[in-house]
Amino acid sequence: MNQHDALKNGPLTGLKVLELGQLIAGPFAGKTLGDFGAEVIKVEPPASSDSPGGDPLRQWRMLHEGESVWWQVQSRNKQSITLDLREPADRAIARRLAAEADVLIENFRPGLMEEWGLDYAGLSAANPRLIMLRISGYGQTGPYRDLPGFAVVAEAMGGLRHLMGEPGRPPVRAGVSLGDTLAALHGVIGVLLALQARASTGRGQEIDVALYEAVFNCMESLLPEYSAFGAVRQPAGSALPGIAPSNAYRCADGQVVIGGNGDSIYKRLMTAIGREDLGQDPTLAGNAGRAARVDELDAAITAWTVQRPVAEVVALLQAARVPVGRIYTARDIAEDPHYRARRMIETITTAGGLRLDVPGICPKLSDTPGSIRSLAPALGEHNAQLRDPLR
Known part of the structure; x- marks a missing residue:
């Protein structure tokens, strides 16, 4: 052929x-x-x-x-x-x-x-x-x-x-x-x-x-966690329970999603938002420690994103090699050059x-x-x- x-x-x-x-x-x-x-x-x-x-x-x-x-x-x-x-x-x-x-x-x-x-x-x-x-x-x-x-x-x-x-x-x-x-x-x-x-x-x-x-x-850990611990997983909005930080965050003119839950990615994220103290905290070096303090981390990220427009947040975090993205509508998809490419x-x-x-x-x-x-x-x-x- x-x-x-x-x-x-x-x-x-x-x-x-x-x-x-x-x-x-x-x-x-x-x-x-x-x-x-x-x-x-x-x-x-x-x-x-x-x-x-x-x-x-x-x-x-x-x-x-x-x-x-x-x-x-x-x-x-x-x-x-x-x-x-x-x-x-x-x-x-x-x-x-x-x-x-x-x-x-x-x-x-x-x-x-x-x-x-x-x-x-x-x-x-x-x-x-x-x-x-x-x-x-x-x-x-x-x-x-x-x-x-x-x-x-x-x-x-x-x-x-x-x-x-x-x-x-x-x-x-x-x-x-x-x-x-x-x-x-x-x-x-x-x-x-x-x-x-x-x-x-x-x-x-x-x-x-x-x-x-x-x-x-496709329900990942849902059943084994119940089987092992009797844990019934509950809804968590835009967060990903037990994996942190990974959420949707308010910006000055909209929202973005950020996946900062990899160990090295997390440190880059904290540096990008000016929170090196959290990035260098040894208790937050692994996911278990971050999951235990997820509210604190989400609050720190939101305090940074809410002061900036979506475009600036995306540009700064992409430059830091942190997974980040706008929340696309049909119009966004139709106009995105990557889809076309x-x-x-x-x-x-x-x-x-x-x-x-x-x-x-x-x-x-x-x-x-x-x-x-x-x-x-x-x-x-x-x-x-x-x-x-x-x-």
């Missing part, structure tokens, strides 16, 4: 993915595989007298000419076929597509694929190499299997929601569906692992990802003529980095070639 082909195609070129999921978790997994070269065929419900059809995400949040601009991100590099999976004839088409696929993604409620006759046992009998990624709220087994599960519930059950917010106040949520995206990324890891196993065994397998488990898997913002033109900035490809691979090869499809855009491939 020459460099041009690598840039165009990506490392998953030749991999065929059938995406049956809707909204966020399953489609984000499909989007990620598609970004790196996989051929992704997205199955959507057709329009009817009481429904516009398609993935409901087409109508979520802010619309341009009747379609979500989010759709252009979530469904790039995909083809669209409309199938009513309640109908036997359309299920037969889905089975044919699965027989030709390497990976099938679904994020319906557990048991629905079996009700449709699209269970893994049957599909893998026709295609033993098929890998089936199944994403659900609570997993395919267990006492909660049949409960409805969205990211909002998964974040709560996984332990994340309890830690979000200020002490003594009701928990808050992030403004995005973290549970869905974390589950999707765990699903992509599972697909890549299953592909590696298939290279040795020649057989595919099922991947069972539960939203709450994907969240829980690393191609984390790409500009596309939709079929309707809208120039649109969208997130670029992540992660960055040196030789086969992936690409945005096609725009998000119109509903059923590829019906002719996919429903009846012989026509």
